[in-house]
Amino acid sequence: MKPRRRPLLRLIGVLAGLVLAGTTMSAGTAAAAPLPVVGPGTGFVTTGGLDDLTLCSIAAVGYDDAGRLVALTAGHCVLRAGLPVTLVGSPSAPVGTTAVGHWGPDYGVIVLDPAAVTPVSSLGGITVTDIGPGAVGQPVCKTGLGSGLTCGRITETRGSDLMSDALTVWGDSGGPLVVGTTLVGIASHASGAPLVTPTAYASAVESLRLLGVSGAPGAGFRPV
Known part of the structure; x- marks a missing residue:
């Protein structure tokens, strides 16, 4: 009986070792959270002091001339530079910081951490x-945190702003207005009561022209 039991014991030992090794490997190579x-249209929050809180949307993500990963938004969503930015639905850790807030036209820039997001x-x-x-x-169509996807037409221009009946509510500020897949505007504000009166969108072309003149983060923006 002994000559038969030894191979069986060895086989059990080998199998036990493989199970242990597999368990150790699984624990050591567990996939990181995405x-x-x-x-x-991604929603974000800026934090700092009580006077620094905003809840807005992103128009587009891309790279600037310096190779930074940046996001375009509305200028009134960036109350000052250097504020931590967290995403709605993922509030545990900042994904970037505010960099530019311009109010005429109403555009802003966030510098994102490429190790913290998937653009x-x-x-x-x-x-x-x-x-x-x-x-x-x-x-045109727009998307944003507050009202999601709405569509309409460009109804008029007011200075460099585009007015559209693709309507918005609070939280949509900074969201994209597109013709096909071309970004033409950044959601700024309703001309009166939201969902009743046209929304003003900052001209994307004029916003990027001014960024290029200033050389600030976001200059030379190219969508991902």
């Missing part, structure tokens, strides 16, 4: 592949 996705060009039914001008009568 990074939060950031793209058109995408398509989200919420909107895709941004380039930047271009908008014209009265063009069909």
